Structure formats: structure tokens, C-alpha cells
Amino acid sequence: xxxxxxxxxxxMTQIFRADGQVVPVTLVKAGPCVVTQRKTPTSDGYDAVxxxxxxxxxxxxxxxxxAGHLKKSGADxxxxxxxxxxxxxxxxxxxxxxxxxxxxxxxxxxDVTGVSKxxxxxxxxxxxxxxGGEGSHGSMxxxxxxxxxxxxxxxxxFPGMRMAGHMGDAQVTVRNLEVVQVDSEDNVLMVKGAIPGxxxxxxxxxxxxxxxx
Amino acid sequence: MQHAxxxxxxxxxxxxxxxxxxxxxxxxxxxxxxxxxxERLQAFEGTLIARKNTGMGENITVRKxxxxxxxxxxxxxxxxxxxxIDIVRTGRVRRSKLYYLRGLRGKAARLKERV
Numbered sequence: 001x002x003x004x005x006x007x008x009x010x011x012m013t014q015i016f017r018a019d020g021q022v023v024p025v026t027l028v029k030a031g032p033c034v035v036t037q038r039k040t041p042t043s044d045g046y047d048a049v050x051x052x053x054x055x056x057x058x059x060x061x062x063x064x065x066x067a068g069h070l071k072k073s074g075a076d077x078x079x080x081x082x083x084x085x086x087x088x089x090x091x092x093x094x095x096x097x098x099x100x101x102x103x104x105x106x107x108x109x110x111d112v113t114g115v116s117k118x119x120x121x122x123x124x125x126x127x128x129x130x131x132g133g134e135g136s137h138g139s140m141x142x143x144x145x146x147x148x149x150x151x152x153x154x155x156x157x158f159p160g161m162r163m164a165g166h167m168g169d170a171q172v173t174v175r176n177l178e179v180v181q182v183d184s185e186d187n188v189l190m191v192k193g194a195i196p197g198x199x200x201x202x203x204x205x206x207x208x209x210x211x212x213x
Numbered sequence: 214m215q216h217a218x219x220x221x222x223x224x225x226x227x228x229x230x231x232x233x234x235x236x237x238x239x240x241x242x243x244x245x246x247x248x249x250x251x252e253r254l255q256a257f258e259g260t261l262i263a264r265k266n267t268g269m270g271e272n273i274t275v276r277k278x279x280x281x282x283x284x285x286x287x288x289x290x291x292x293x294x295x296x297x298i299d300i301v302r303t304g305r306v307r308r309s310k311l312y313y314l315r316g317l318r319g320k321a322a323r324l325k326e327r328v
Contacts, residue, residue, distance in 0.1 A: 011219045014269045015226045020245075020294045027219055186218055199216070 002099045003084040004206035006053040030189040033099040034075040047086040052078035108179040109208035114196035118169030128162045172196035237304030243296040262311035303327035
């Protein structure tokens, strides 16, 4: 059993369950993936499986070192690779194995990791949900930060003070999303709820660690 | 542009039995209602005053006068709770959202039949 799969976010829609309940879903084109390397405690010090998403990749866009690495597992057309940690002796996967979306079934719980949409240099209000001031009525305090600390004591700003700055374009994981449907024909995984990143971005779909066990 | 696989999923989940209703039509929406174990149909008849969104989230707003009080219901047209929709009569209108009907009463709120 694979600990996860790699995929590409397609987009969101909603579907109706048999009982009439509406479910917001995100489609992920997941797999087919290939195991490009199997890390073991003896050779690497820890147990992990490295997956590559199989898709069309121009030969000139794959660097020579990467091509050599991929050759070992017989994989071709891999642009996106990620590693999944394994508990020791948890999996019998070996390099060259294929991983398909059929590894998952509806009602499974997954964690999805992706890179969130970049918002550039964002102010306090957008970045930290500060309230900001009134727009009018003589208010001279609109979207400014306000006080960021006291004066002569401590004479400095404490580390971690929430301020304006770069927002988004960071790795984000959404946990415990339910798998709603699995389409083995088109390799589409349908998960409940939103996942990070714009449509077309690469995501890691990981089996959730079972809570309370 | 929408991804081909997204279109495929939407097409597979969409209802194909939605009649060709147009804004201004008087329609009867039959909704499935569960009462304990039994299921029955309840009809809501009124004027179609708006149709919003596309894809799976498409919905219609139906307005009727109930004991002199205006009542509007919004139905997601692809929802399985909707059994079927009947067209009672057509209406000729010149805009896509008939929110102006909310301000009209009685004779003024009538719509001419489409020919």
C-alpha cells in the first residue's frame, strides 16, 4: 500500500450525494506515479519512498543528473517528484513500481499538500486579518498597523510581531479531507473541500494518519 | 478555460431532464419531501424571476404570492430533491432578472404570454 500519490489540481465543483446533500469537491488528476527510489534504513538512514508523477516531459527539460537518477527505476517523463516517509517495514514498494489512483477508495481520509497562491507583499488587514480603521468620518487610520509595541522599555520590537510582508506562495497542508470519488479511467481523485494552490499546480496527496489510534 | 476532466465530471453529474424554462415563465417545481419513512411530492408554483450561476451550482428563483404575501424559493436545478419541473404558462419579458416584480402587486405584476 502506497503512503500517498502525486497529482495536479484540476479545479472545483460540487456534486450531490445520494441523500441529496451537496458536497464541494476538488478534482485532482492523481498519478500514475512511479517509485523512482526506495530509501531504506540501511542505505539512507530512514525509510521512505520517492515518487515521480508520470507525465509528458521534454527530454531537454530533464537535467542529465536527473535523467541518470530516473534511469535506475526505468521511469521516463517525470517532472515532479516528492518523497513520502514510511514507518519502518511498512511497505513492500520497490523502485519501478507503479502507483495508481485505485490505491484510494471513497471515504478514505487524505492530507493534501501544495503551494498556496502567492499574494505578494500584503498589508496587515489581508495578511493577518487585522481590522483596520474607518474609511471616512475624519478617521486618519485606515489600513495602517497601529502600535507595534511600547516605547523606551523595551526599546525594541518583539520577534514574531505580525506585520505586513510576503503572503502566500508557501507550502500548505490541508488535513483530513474525505475522498468522495475515484475515477480509475481518467486517474481522477475527488476530495471533499478546497486544496491549496491554483488550478494546474502540483499537489501531494497523503493518506491521513488515523486520529486517536 | 475549464479543464476537460472537470467538464466531464460536471456533465456526468448534471441533470439532463431539466425542461427548457425561460425567465418569466410560470412553473411548477415538484420537490421530494421526506416524512419519516414516506416520501411525497410538494409543488411550488410561481413565476421564474431569476436563473443564476452555471455548472453544478445553477439555481432558479421562483416567486409566488401566497395569501397576499410574496414568497420566493431558490432551487438548485441539478439537485436530486427536485422531482420534476412543469411549465404552467409562458411569459414574455425583456430582461433576465425580474426583480422589479417584487415592487408590483396584483394586476401590475402580470406578464403577457409568449407567442
